[in-house]
Amino acid sequence: MRLYQLLPALPLAAAFVITEESVFDKIEKSGRHLVDTTQNVLDDALGKTAEFEESLNEDPHLPPHDGPPHHGPPHHGRPHHPPHEGPPNKTVYELISKSKYTTKLAKLIDEYDDLVELLNSTKANYTVFAPTDEAFEKIPKHGDHKPSKETIKKVLLYHVSDDFYPAGRVLHSYTIPTLYEPEQLGHKQRLTVRVTLKGPTINFYSKLVAVNIFGTNGVIHGVDSLLIPPPSVAEIIDLLPGEFSTLELGLAKTGLYEKINSTEYPHEGGTLFAPSNFAFKKLGPKINAFLFSKYGQKYLKALLTYHIVVNQTLYSDAFYDATSEDGAAAEISRPPYYHFDLPTVLGKPLAVDVARYGPFVEIRINGFSRVTVHDGVASDGVIQVVSDVLIPPKNAGADAIHWNGEDLSVDEFKERLEPFVGNEDNMEL
Ligand SMILES: *[C@@H]1O[C@H](CO)[C@@H](O)[C@H](O)[C@H]1NC(C)=O
């Protein structure tokens, strides 16, 4: 059983595609305002946090009482902070096992001695995104199909970071590393954080419902849905035809889909700059007709390989380079600006600029195209959705002239790809 089948594929897929193009635009235009909104949402979450913490001093085996908590109505505005007195005196493991809101999670963790030991240790200051009992109730029953112990462990590890992310840091992050490390990724699988009008979400669908429950060895945030490790890049493209059917058709016609969907494809992470259906449409009917004709196929393959970066994984706030000697991971925390030349399968690099404006990150490619949906995390890399199909630059003397969105005729378009056509053997993944 595939992990993502634990949840109906649809919400997962929809979660990933949320029309972030518009959400992100709004964030960019009114960033400050949204952060304020988020603060209110966070305050609400903190109201619930008080309840959550209070429950720690109750007997977890008593049934939870319904109705308003006995400490009065939830306070609006800024809660007194921190909501409890004195320094924390329980580990994150003890907090989870004592809370009446996380009995199901506690029961699962208890099946893994090493996890218990880890979360009860001071080896790191952990961050745990703890699904509440209600989160578990959302999982559809699949008859007798109980996922294997190994599978469940991967899911649990995907809820834990060995880095310390209190709520403020979560809000200022695009992605957060976890303890789950899939083989074909070669580094820690990350969670995405998105600030939406409904408040902060993890992996686009799981809402933060309680934050900043501090233990002696880290912090816990409550989430309302289980965080399921994502499928591969190829599977995500296939799961989201509304966004990527043209890209998938192109990849399939050129034999590239089969390669990236193959378990034999040796790689450690990678970045797919994925043009949406809308981006293809912007090329116009003539270029599309050419690309998807028999004559255009070589050009199509060259074009698509210009979107694929192997073994280097670029997130909005981290970069993992499996081609460097130490396979180093770099946090992109050096504000406000960072430049990369990422080698593509085509052989021509993409010029990528990552710019940070306070908590917001903008990624531009070749100076013109924007990443519109950031950080679609996958088990073998990351998908950065781009606003335009990326077209290689035109060489004029020593200078590379980048396409900046002007209308291209089919001939002009072909001219930019011409130098690469016929080199298909070099375009191996
Ligand atoms: C732990 O802290 C709580 C308040 O945060 C306090 O009520 C409790 O007595 C403390 N327990 C121990 C064993 O110190």
Ligand SMILES: *[C@@H]1O[C@H](CO)[C@@H](O)[C@H](O)[C@H]1NC(C)=O
């Ligand atoms: C967790 O650690 C505490 C000390 O911080 C210890 O008292 C307790 O027995 C440990 N629990 C488990 C289950 O190992």
Ligand SMILES: *[C@@H]1O[C@H](CO)[C@@H](O)[C@H](O)[C@H]1NC(C)=O
């Ligand atoms: C955890 O955080 C505390 C307080 O910032 C720090 O003193 C301690 O060294 C950290 N522990 C680890 C293992 O990083």
Ligand SMILES: *[C@@H]1O[C@H](CO)[C@@H](O)[C@H](O)[C@H]1NC(C)=O
């Ligand atoms: C991708 O590969 C898997 C097997 O590894 C296969 O089941 C699936 O059908 C493939 N997807 C497509 C769209 O070809």
Ligand SMILES: *[C@@H]1O[C@H](CO)[C@@H](O)[C@H](O)[C@H]1NC(C)=O
């Ligand atoms: C990517 O890395 C794998 C092994 O880690 C290697 O086999 C493969 O050749 C690399 N691919 C590219 C395009 O560098």
